[in-house]
Amino acid sequence: MTKPIQIAIDGPAAAGKSTIAKIVAEKLGYVYIDTGAMYRAITLKALNEGINMASNTEAGKLLAETEIDLQPSEDGQLVFLDKKDVTEAIRSQHVTKAVSEMAAHELVRLRMVELQQQLAEARGVVMDGRDIGTHVLPHAALKVFMSASVEERARRRFEENKKRDILTPLEELQAEIAKRDKMDSEREVAPLRQADDAIYLDTTALTIDQAAQKILKLAEERLV
Numbered sequence: 181m182t183k184p185i186q187i188a189i190d191g192p193a194a195a196g197k198s199t200i201a202k203i204v205a206e207k208l209g210y211v212y213i214d215t216g217a218m219y220r221a222i223t224l225k226a227l228n229e230g231i232n233m234a235s236n237t238e239a240g241k242l243l244a245e246t247e248i249d250l251q252p253s254e255d256g257q258l259v260f261l262d263k264k265d266v267t268e269a270i271r272s273q274h275v276t277k278a279v280s281e282m283a284a285h286e287l288v289r290l291r292m293v294e295l296q297q298q299l300a301e302a303r304g305v306v307m308d309g310r311d312i313g314t315h316v317l318p319h320a321a322l323k324v325f326m327s328a329s330v331e332e333r334a335r336r337r338f339e340e341n342k343k344r345d346i347l348t349p350l351e352e353l354q355a356e357i358a359k360r361d362k363m364d365s366e367r368e369v370a371p372l373r374q375a376d377d378a379i380y381l382d383t384t385a386l387t388i389d390q391a392a393q394k395i396l397k398l399a400e401e402r403l404v
């Protein structure tokens with residue numbers, strides 16, 4: 181049997197990371213970990229409880245009292261916040277608009293990275309996010325930086341939203357994505373950037389299957 185590896189997939193919003201990471205994980209029999217879902221879950225709780233994140237005491241208390249759990253499901257992954265299923269709730273525009281500010285908080289990142297590293301310990305994982313190759317799994321055997329033009333990414337999110345009856349206009353989605361990318365790239369703690377040893381994959385003109393095949397091929401080259 182080959183030794184399982186860690187695969188890190190980073191990139192801007194709606195590049196196709198989670199869709200493709202799920203397929204790759206399933207094909208390899210690995211665990212898929214959507215780290216964005218964890219930042220979304222803590223954002224949902226802070227919004228619901230009106231936590232003042234500018235206060236490190238309040239932020240620390242929130243983090244200490246919050247349980248975030250990811251469980252594999254047929255569609256990829258279920259997200260539990262304090263034992264409640266929030267898989268759908270964390271995708272709302274309300275959470276999407278607030279998540280990047282939350283993710284720039286140093287205490288939040290420290291706690292999330294600690295949880296993510298525990299989840300990845302001693303097993304084959306495909307983890308997607310913004311800082312996986314640079315901070316969470318710096319020794320991952322395969323690192324991919326996935327991107328696509330902002331127009332294509334907005335179009336994809338628009339089509340995805342339509343299926344879930346979310347009707348945010350395309351222009352608004354594109355502006356929200358661009359704003360979030362900028363905040364994620366310019367924050368001080370663990371900004372979104374391509375790791376030096378990551379492979380760049382532009383999915384603008386690729387189907388989901390083509391992108392997944394490319395990553396699977398790269399993974400196979402690294403399996404011994």
Ligand code: CDP
Pocket residue numbers: 192193194195215216217219220279280281283284308309310311312360364
């Ligand atoms: O799916 P989408 O690309 O819209 O976003 P996501 O992967 O669910 O991530 C939501 C937000 O969480 C991002 O815009 C980042 O602000 C933050 N995030 C992060 O800072 N670090 C990660 N490893 C993953 C997400």
Ligand code: CDP
Pocket residue numbers: 191192193194195196197198199200336337339340383386387388391
């Ligand atoms: O995880 P991330 O935010 O990077 O993107 P995603 O949620 O996996 O993908 C956003 C949308 O683009 C999904 O509805 C995918 O089905 C779609 N997609 C696509 O149409 N073509 C690709 N090559 C990749 C993703």
